[in-house]
Amino acid sequence: MERKKTKSRREFIISSMRFGMVLSLGGVGGLAFRNSTKEQWVWQIDPFKCSWCGRCATHCVLNPSAVKCVHAYELCGYCDLCGGYLIPGHSARSTAAENQLCPTAAIERKFIEEPYYEYKINEDLCIGCAKCAEGCSAFGNGSLHLQVMHHLCVNCNECAIARACPSDAISRVKASGPYLMKGDFTSDGGET
Amino acid sequence: MKHITIILPVLLLLAIAITDQSHAQQRFPAPEFESGYEYPEVAAPEPRTLALEYVDVMVLLGFMLLTSWLVIRKRSRQWILWLSVLALLYFGFWKGGCICAVGSLQNMALSFSDPSYAVSYTVIAFFMLPLAFSLAFGRVFCASACPLGVIQDLVVINPVRVPVWIQRSLGIFPFVYLALAVLYAATGTDFIICRYDPFVGIFRMGAEFHLVILGISFLLIGMFVARPYCRFVCPYGALLKVTSMFSKYHLSITPAQCIQCKLCSGSCPFGAIEKPTTGKLMDDMKGRSGKFLLYAALIPLLVLVGGLTLSSAHVFLAKAHPDVYLAHLLIEEPAIINDPDNLDVQTFLASDRTLEELVVSAGEIQATFRTGTRYAGAFIGLVAGLFLVSQYVVRRRTDYEPNRGDCYSCGRCIRYCPVQKQDA
Missing domain, CATH: 1.20.5 (Single alpha-helices involved in coiled-coils or other helix-helix interfaces)
Structure with a gap:
């Protein structure tokens, strides 16, 4: 009992x-x-806040980084003397490796017509170091800029680059507008 | 609410348009091509679709439903093992670890403290489902749905018995970690659980060096001290432990009447099997009710001491926030502005923010930390008090039973029970 x-x-x-x-x-x-929210969030770089510090190449959990350079062709001046392609103090305006700013030679330079050259990013080689984006913004139109590539990004709960970014340029955007491309803000992505 | 959803994108577009103009650097006009050149398409691969995120939630639900059935009805360690391997492959190696229930508690904490941080339905589901299942069936999530738990479960080779007092004392740490993780997440500082997750680097085959070392050491230790992360670190496990204590159904070692054969007593690598209370033990506990009352009366004091102790460290703890760190650095070492290699300082100097603005922001964050550390410290004090009190509670037990808080429902002990289920 x-x-x-x-x-x-x-x-x-x-x-x-x-x-x-x-x-x-x-x-x-x-x-x-x-x-x-019903929406999913993904990480993205605001190219207007980016200060090209180079941490995107080193702080991503992936190696090589999921951050790649993209080229907003419509903003590009197609210059022969390209601040994003050629290293400062280059010996000749050529595709020789010692004249290239890109450490992995990921930018392909192609002659279009006098005097214009097209610059195309080879995504497989790009490491997201932002050297070209810095050069392009310093001497050119700023058409080369960094973006998080969503087929590579594993969408960490907290982005390791966002934590390290000194200019607070990385934030969550809605997956329905996953890019903040320069010259194209038709997406409805928002910062949080 | 509806207005906000309309106004916000418009405002945003406007803001972007303004910044766009101020940043416009069209130093060289776009060329007018004569050769009929067309702009190549800019590569913009789509992220994972929303449907797949919902598939993940369904998979999680499926895993836990199946595990609950296996643990309580089917009673098969073999099946639980294979299911857990599947979970490791899917949530760990295939999905790369995010989003997981353990990390989701930080998203929840941040969304409560910061109204501008909205969580997605997936995150809420990942946070809620394992807890709900734990209230119903025990920690089936730990058994075979959590990739962090499963990877440790698979390396258990020669588990040693951890002395009970060590196991219980170290069992407080997950609550401390939980309090700190919520504090750091709610102040928008950092997601420390994700940052110091030892196994995610293994799932992704790449991480910072010190985290790889940490992950490998956890696995090496885990061969002998089974599931070290789950038992002594995991903050979500702390929540599951509490909910599982009061679960409606739970794994039982024996399918029918226990025959006191003691075969199962050494079978649990996690030290989660409780012995029957013998007469000697009950005698030992006699006269201890005084201590029980003493410690119960001490709880308010511990809560107070905890809150005061942790809040006295709020300045130090707040330094993890980048703004506070930078403000401290610039005030204490003004010469740092001449260091061209300090990227944080150089970026700050190049930005529009003034030092005054930074100091104001840092001060606000520090004030939030003062309040937050009081709550977190009080919580830790409460847990410590309840831990002390629980040392003097003895449940009358006639059979060998799993400790509902500590049991991961892995099903190892089921194999050791010689009693056959009697068909009614």
Whole structure:
């Protein structure tokens, strides 16, 4: 008789604790839904905030980084003397390796017509070091800029580059507008 | 609310348009090509679709439903093992670890403290589902849905018995880690659980050097001290432990009446099997109710001491926030502005922000930390108090039973029970 009583008391405590926890869990969930969205978030770089520090190449959990240079062709001046392609103090305006700014020779220079040259990024070679983007912004139109490539990015819960970014240029954007390309802001992505 | 959804994108576009103009550097006009050249397409691969994120939630749900059935009805360690390997492959190596339930508690904390940080439904589901299942069936999430737990479970080779007092004392650390993780997430400083996740580097086959070392050491230790991360570190495990204590159903070692054969007593590598309370133990506990009452009365004091202790460290803890760190650096070492290699300082100097603005921002963050550390410290004090009190609670137990808080429902002990299920 005594035993039975203790047991039922314990059961009562356990079941009322359980009930309380179900309620609080429901409460937490309900509150969380008030500040929630159907959309998924992805990480992206605001090219206007980027200060080309080079940490995108070194701080991504992936190697090579999921950050790549993209080229907004419509902004490009197609210059022969390209600040993003040629190293400062280059000996000749040629495709020779010693004249290239890109450490992995990921920019392909192609003659279009006098006096215009097209600069195309080879994504497989690009490491996202932002040297070309810095040169292009310093001497040119700033058409070369960095973006997180979403077929590579593993979408970490907290982006390791965002944490290291000195200019706070990386933020979450909605997956429906996953890029913040220069010269094209038709996406409805927003910062948080 | 509806207005905001309309106004916000418009404002954003406007803001972008303004910044666009101020940043416009059209030093060289776009050429007018005569050769009929057309602009190549700019590469912009789409991210993973939303549908796949929902598939992940369904997979998680499926894994936990199946595990619950295997643990409680089917009672098969073999099946649980294979299911856990599948979970490791899918959530760990295929998906790369994110988003996971353990990390999601930080997103939840940040969304509560920062109204501009909206969480997606997937994150809420990943946070809620394992806890809900734990209330119903025990820690089935740990058994075979959590890739972090499973990778440790698979390397258990020769588990040693950790002395009970060490196991219980170290068991407080997950609650401390939980308090700090919520503090850092809610202040928008950092997601420390993700940052110091020892296994995600293994899933992705690449991480910072010190994290790889940490992950490998956890696995090496895990051969002898089973599931070290789950037992002594995992902050989400702390939550699951509490919910699992009050679960409706739970794994039982024996399918019918226990025959006291003691075969299962050494089978749990996690030290989660409780012995029956013998007469001697009950005698030992006699006269300890005084201590129980003493420690119970001490709880408010511990809460106070905890809150005060941690909040006295709020200046130090707040330095993890980049703004606070930078403000401290610039005030304490003004000469740092001449260091061209310090990227953070140089970027700050090149930006529009003034030192005054930075100091104001840092001061606000520090004030948030003062409040936050009080709560976090009080929580740690409460946990410590409850831990002390629980040392003097003895449940009358006649059989060998799993400790519902510590049991991961891995099913190892089921194999050791010679009792056959009687067909009714």
